[in-house]
Amino acid sequence: MKFGGTSVANLDRIRIVARRVKNEVAAGHSVAVVVSAMAGTTDQLVKWVEEASPLHDAREYDTVVSSGEQVTAGLLALTLQNMGVSARSWLGWQVPFRTSNIHGSARIEDIDTRQMISRLEDNIVCVMAGFQGISDDNRITTLGRGGSDTSAVALAAALDADRCDIYTDVEGVYTTDPRIVPAARKLEKITYEEMLEMASLGAKVLQTRSVAMAMNHGVRLQVLSSFTDRPGTLVVDEDEIVEKQVVSGIAYARNEAKITLVGVENTPGIAGKIFGPLADGHVNVDMIIQNISEDGKKTDLTFTVPEADVDKAKQLLETSGHVKYAKLMSDKDVVKISVIGVGMRSHTGVAARMFESLAEKGINIQVISTSEIKISVLIAAEYNELAVRALHTVFGLDSDEDA
Amino acid sequence: MKFGGTSVANLDRIRIVARRVKNEVAAGHSVAVVVSAMAGTTDQLVKWVEEASPLHDAREYDTVVSSGEQVTAGLLALTLQNMGVSARSWLGWQVPFRTSNIHGSARIEDIDTRQMISRLEDNIVCVMAGFQGISDDNRITTLGRGGSDTSAVALAAALDADRCDIYTDVEGVYTTDPRIVPAARKLEKITYEEMLEMASLGAKVLQTRSVAMAMNHGVRLQVLSSFTDRPGTLVVDEDEIVEKQVVSGIAYARNEAKITLVGVENTPGIAGKIFGPLADGHVNVDMIIQNISEDGKKTDLTFTVPEADVDKAKQLLETSGHVKYAKLMSDKDVVKISVIGVGMRSHTGVAARMFESLAEKGINIQVISTSEIKISVLIAAEYNELAVRALHTVFGLDSDEDA
Numbered sequence: 001m002k003f004g005g006t007s008v009a010n011l012d013r014i015r016i017v018a019r020r021v022k023n024e025v026a027a028g029h030s031v032a033v034v035v036s037a038m039a040g041t042t043d044q045l046v047k048w049v050e051e052a053s054p055l056h057d058a059r060e061y062d063t064v065v066s067s068g069e070q071v072t073a074g075l076l077a078l079t080l081q082n083m084g085v086s087a088r089s090w091l092g093w094q095v096p097f098r099t100s101n102i103h104g105s106a107r108i109e110d111i112d113t114r115q116m117i118s119r120l121e122d123n124i125v126c127v128m129a130g131f132q133g134i135s136d137d138n139r140i141t142t143l144g145r146g147g148s149d150t151s152a153v154a155l156a157a158a159l160d161a162d163r164c165d166i167y168t169d170v171e172g173v174y175t176t177d178p179r180i181v182p183a184a185r186k187l188e189k190i191t192y193e194e195m196l197e198m199a200s201l202g203a204k205v206l207q208t209r210s211v212a213m214a215m216n217h218g219v220r221l222q223v224l225s226s227f228t229d230r231p232g233t234l235v236v237d238e239d240e241i242v243e244k245q246v247v248s249g250i251a252y253a254r255n256e257a258k259i260t261l262v263g264v265e266n267t268p269g270i271a272g273k274i275f276g277p278l279a280d281g282h283v284n285v286d287m288i289i290q291n292i293s294e295d296g297k298k299t300d301l302t303f304t305v306p307e308a309d310v311d312k313a314k315q316l317l318e319t320s321g322h323v324k325y326a327k328l329m330s331d332k333d334v335v336k337i338s339v340i341g342v343g344m345r346s347h348t349g350v351a352a353r354m355f356e357s358l359a360e361k362g363i364n365i366q367v368i369s370t371s372e373i374k375i376s377v378l379i380a381a382e383y384n385e386l387a388v389r390a391l392h393t394v395f396g397l398d399s400d401e402d403a
Numbered sequence: 404m405k406f407g408g409t410s411v412a413n414l415d416r417i418r419i420v421a422r423r424v425k426n427e428v429a430a431g432h433s434v435a436v437v438v439s440a441m442a443g444t445t446d447q448l449v450k451w452v453e454e455a456s457p458l459h460d461a462r463e464y465d466t467v468v469s470s471g472e473q474v475t476a477g478l479l480a481l482t483l484q485n486m487g488v489s490a491r492s493w494l495g496w497q498v499p500f501r502t503s504n505i506h507g508s509a510r511i512e513d514i515d516t517r518q519m520i521s522r523l524e525d526n527i528v529c530v531m532a533g534f535q536g537i538s539d540d541n542r543i544t545t546l547g548r549g550g551s552d553t554s555a556v557a558l559a560a561a562l563d564a565d566r567c568d569i570y571t572d573v574e575g576v577y578t579t580d581p582r583i584v585p586a587a588r589k590l591e592k593i594t595y596e597e598m599l600e601m602a603s604l605g606a607k608v609l610q611t612r613s614v615a616m617a618m619n620h621g622v623r624l625q626v627l628s629s630f631t632d633r634p635g636t637l638v639v640d641e642d643e644i645v646e647k648q649v650v651s652g653i654a655y656a657r658n659e660a661k662i663t664l665v666g667v668e669n670t671p672g673i674a675g676k677i678f679g680p681l682a683d684g685h686v687n688v689d690m691i692i693q694n695i696s697e698d699g700k701k702t703d704l705t706f707t708v709p710e711a712d713v714d715k716a717k718q719l720l721e722t723s724g725h726v727k728y729a730k731l732m733s734d735k736d737v738v739k740i741s742v743i744g745v746g747m748r749s750h751t752g753v754a755a756r757m758f759e760s761l762a763e764k765g766i767n768i769q770v771i772s773t774s775e776i777k778i779s780v781l782i783a784a785e786y787n788e789l790a791v792r793a794l795h796t797v798f799g800l801d802s803d804e805d806a
Binding site for chain 1: 414417452454455456457459462463464466469470471474476477478480482484485491492494496497541
């Protein structure tokens with residue numbers, strides 16, 4: 001069971017968490033719990049670190065910011081004990097939860113579960129502080145923001161758990177954002193691949209890395225709310241889903257920006273000259289299209305980068321000196337809309353239906369990219385809600401109640 | 404250098420601390436620093452623990468409350484780095500700072516200073532989180548409230564430091580409480596023994612345990628303010644003090660209470676029957692007097708206990724059943740006044756002068772106790788200020804400026 005920051009935001013909420021844990025124990029399960037810091041705590045600690053030293057030593061950053069999970073792990077163990085449930089806390093270094101020494105975004109290397117397994121066999125609830133580990137030079141490491149999801153999945157895999165329940169402030173994974181489409185439905189099940197596409201496209205229910213890890217280790221995930229008692233969404237292998245939908249969900253990502261290079265000289269290796277410097281500068285290029293002029297001598301190149309990296313990308317292109325182009329244009333007022341579903345593998349015509357629906361609404365598609373289970377288009381940001389609602393209806397995702 | 408909670412209460416104060424450390428480094432010294440948690444943090448953490456579980460597991464208590472020092476240790480290391488001073492933080496378990504497993508009030512057993520010494524040789528400032536250690540079963544321990552003073556003295560002893568500077572919010576040790584006697588003087592030097600009596604008598608500048616440890620290991624202590632640049636008070640061996648004052652200071656303790664048993668049957672072993680149950684109940688008995696009636700068959704017994712333990716003491720005496728007495732009386736409106744000075748060893752007449760001065764002011768002495776370097780009397784609480792001021796003047800402690 002993993003509980004996020006809003007679920008452990010204060011002692012009253014920690015008591016609610018403890019009652020959920022107690023219920024699982026009463027149902028005969030062995031339970032390990034992973035907790036985040038109280039909501040707001042990590043932000044405060046990060047702010048202090050940045051104020052103390054703008055160019056901070058990541059080892060000291062990790063020492064400071066990992067303290068939030070230490071507090072909630074201890075408090076949850078105490079609250080459980082007070083309810084008559086045997087429990088003890090573990091910090092990353094006590095497990096030990098071994099990681100690489102890339103402080104601030106460490107990779108998990110090895111989890112020694114011997115102590116915990118012995119306690120679980122004695123019916124003791126194991127409460128682990130999320131987000132943190134220990135490097136081989138005995139310093140505290142952290143896994144990056146949102147890393148507690150990854151801690152939980154990694155622990156579930158190491159303990160060979162039957163399930164990893166991620167309690168959060170939403171009731172599960174929806175066919176799309178309910179704030180935009182009131183008819184959005186909660187999915188009973190979703191595949192890892194679909195969840196990965198959802199997560200990376202801005203449906204921030206689970207950290208992408210934790211989903212990839214769950215997929216690789218076959219950990220059955222459940223996303224559910226710590227504030228209601230309704231069942232959540234199970235994230236599982238494709239073969240566990242009997243009746244596959246062609247399309248499972250519509251996702252959107254607002255934090256994209258489009259860059260267009262007009263009149264690029266079309267010489268061999270030009271793509272490498274453009275995207276090489278961007279890769280070296282750690283700018284993530286997502287969608288790419290290229291139009292070649294009639295005579296084949298000039299080309300227009302359009303691609304997307306994270307909105308936050310636009311200026312950096314422009315600077316890298318302008319200063320690299322290897323690329324000749326007539327004009328550089330950028331546009332932040334774009335949104336990426338994606339139709340996602342493992343059913344697309346066996347069903348054709350999804351793309352055509354998507355493009356048609358958008359055309360009917362008068363929405364111009366600027367860039368297209370596809371994967372096996374996803375079709376994404378870049379459109380003007382102002383059409384976001386209109387496009388998501390239209391596609392949600394067209395692909396039969398509207399709930400019966402509200403349809 | 405040890406900095407208490409008010410000295411690291413926020414980032415601005417941590418910067419002041421860092422500048423002090425930087426100055427010491429610039430003067431050519433190798434510096435290890437011990438920090439407390441930000442003022443108020445430990446109180447908040449203790450409150451959460453008590454709310455989570457009134458009868459709390461001390462191991463989880465230690466896990467939670469030790470997090471405050473973790474934050475300040477990291478932030479001070481970062482602030483030093485930002486000022487161009489090489490620094491790194493150490494938590495108790497990283498040193499390792501080994502203690503007994505009496506959680507909440509652990510005893511220090513062994514400090515492995517090899518890593519720190521190697522860093523100090525490389526001119527790196529070592530910042531250690533105070534108050535915390537690690538037990539032999541790999542759990543975080545704490546040394547009890549105010550334990551960072553003890554951490555600092557223990558580390559100074561282990562590193563064989565030339566001096567241990569305790570920065571606090573007062574400028575040093577005074578001849579008495581300046582809030583009561585404006586003419587109180589800051590002492591340039593004081594002996595360990597005197598400081599021990601001062602500390603245990605309510606002059607809360609240093610944790611008693613840290614003074615005893617400094618005395619046992621010959622660590623030269625300095626108490627000084629982190630808010631001014633004036634020299635503080637050195638706590639040293641008696642032979643370092645050339646011109647010894649007969650009396651160094653006047654201390655008072657308000658948290659005492661008096662219990663009187665009237666008409667106790669005066670049989671052999673009666674003292675054991677009275678004080679045995681109190682000792683078993685962990686009630687600390689301080690001053691004791693006994694008056695025997697003329698026929699020798701009855702005795703009145705008066706003694707003092709900490710104010711907080713009066714009810715417990717009464718209950719223990721009433722229920723023990725071994726002691727027969729006519730009446731039990733208790734009085735919380737008392738104060739213990741002490742005249743302290745190593746010079747008393749070689750000077751007589753201090754007690755007589757003390758009793759005379761109090762008599763002159765019309766103050767009735769209820770109980771007296773003495774040690775080699777201290778004379779204490781119990782008086783009615785309302786005479787506290789009057790008595791302290793009178794004794795401060797009589798023993799020549801008033802400062803020249805204000806006298």
